[in-house]
Amino acid sequence: MNEPVKTRRVSIWRGEGETGQFETYDVPAYDNQTVLDVVSHIQHYIDPSLSYRFACRVGMCGSCAMMVNGEPRWTCRTHVNKVAGQDVLEIAPLRNLPVIKDLATNMDPFFDKWVKAEAVHHSSASRDEEMMVVLPDDAERKKADAGIECINCAVCYAACDTVAGNADYLGPAALQRAWTLYNDARDAGKQTILEAVSGAGGCHNCHAQGGCSHYCPNELNPMQAIAGLKQATTRAMLKGKL
Amino acid sequence: MLTLRLYMLQRITALLMAPLVLGHIGVMIYAVQGGLSAAEILGRTQGSVFWFSFYGLFVLAVSVHAAIGLRTILHEVTGLSGRLLMFFTWGTALGLSVLGMRAILAVTFLTRGVS
Numbered sequence A: 001m002n003e004p005v006k007t008r009r010v011s012i013w014r015g016e017g018e019t020g021q022f023e024t025y026d027v028p029a030y031d032n033q034t035v036l037d038v039v040s041h042i043q044h045y046i047d048p049s050l051s052y053r054f055a056c057r058v059g060m061c062g063s064c065a066m067m068v069n070g071e072p073r074w075t076c077r078t079h080v081n082k083v084a085g086q087d088v089l090e091i092a093p094l095r096n097l098p099v100i101k102d103l104a105t106n107m108d109p110f111f112d113k114w115v116k117a118e119a120v121h122h123s124s125a126s127r128d129e130e131m132m133v134v135l136p137d138d139a140e141r142k143k144a145d146a147g148i149e150c151i152n153c154a155v156c157y158a159a160c161d162t163v164a165g166n167a168d169y170l171g172p173a174a175l176q177r178a179w180t181l182y183n184d185a186r187d188a189g190k191q192t193i194l195e196a197v198s199g200a201g202g203c204h205n206c207h208a209q210g211g212c213s214h215y216c217p218n219e220l221n222p223m224q225a226i227a228g229l230k231q232a233t234t235r236a237m238l239k240g241k242l
Numbered sequence B: 001m002l003t004l005r006l007y008m009l010q011r012i013t014a015l016l017m018a019p020l021v022l023g024h025i026g027v028m029i030y031a032v033q034g035g036l037s038a039a040e041i042l043g044r045t046q047g048s049v050f051w052f053s054f055y056g057l058f059v060l061a062v063s064v065h066a067a068i069g070l071r072t073i074l075h076e077v078t079g080l081s082g083r084l085l086m087f088f089t090w091g092t093a094l095g096l097s098v099l100g101m102r103a104i105l106a107v108t109f110l111t112r113g114v115s
């Protein structure tokens, strides 16, 4: 790394559970520094008691998401220079999830909703049967493909105002996975999925303003997946199947 | 707080309202441009099953549509849920229907003279 040209003042949320406050730290500023580098510097050199989460540092694992200047970001792939206008850098735990300590949130509600949305594989064959052939240019496969690169980072979940207002809302990531499975020829739970996404927290609560798609670091489009679910459930209802 | 059923009800009432709104605007323009007096308008609406059905359907569609929309806003802004939210939804739907139906009845089947 090059010599630090200056230091940057950074506000970091510190506290346990619902109580806490921002505390400021002076961190050396480097070129090409990521937000995660800043957090790690504080933990390594200033206050080892700072809690946060990361693993891969290359945008694969989805564990490092935080609120950066009020917006949800994957911090390992977010360059400080791109987000810290006027040198202000404020880092807080992910929105819409309970805080455990400092920058680490409890992801349970997020993942519990994947299960509630039936965003789990419903097997259609046993290990003794032939593997089903899924062609990449099949229309259904293309719809599934559009959403399978999700890294479960919960950035979309933090961006979603409907999650903020409706605690039962399953949220963009879980609904998107339900949609990819709905379009997976190997999944035997299509009806189960449609039923799971049609309740009080289901896909019909989405306001379709696209916060999720705007912030998804992998440039996925959960809003479109949800529109697909709305259409599929509507069709099923008109056919008397829901 | 929108289930598939509420979502569908809101879409269907929206579909119903679209032509009714256009019809209503058309009637307004016709009445104003044509310079119809209140008595002339009442002369056409009184006893008319057509106008009663036209605006009756409109009022019902509005009542259902608005009640579901307000219910969503109330839930997301205040967190109100359960029975209270249900009472609010039904209360809004019934309140709007009563107000609307009263007005329609007044110009179709109940009126006696107008000044």
Ligand code: SF4
Pocket: A159, A160, A161, A162, A163, A171, A172, A205, A206, A207, A208, A209, A210, A211, A212, A213, A222, A223, A226
């Ligand atoms: S489009 Fe739907 S899921 Fe996405 S942020 Fe908006 S309300 Fe949430």
Ligand code: SF4
Pocket: A062, A149, A150, A151, A152, A153, A154, A155, A156, A157, A172, A173, A176, A215, A216, A217, A218, A219, A220, A222
């Ligand atoms: S859809 Fe995008 S933002 Fe949401 S969890 Fe998956 S990768 Fe993250």
Ligand code: FES
Pocket: A054, A055, A056, A057, A058, A059, A060, A061, A062, A063, A064, A065, A074, A075, A076, A077
């Ligand atoms: S640390 Fe794995 S995605 Fe950021």
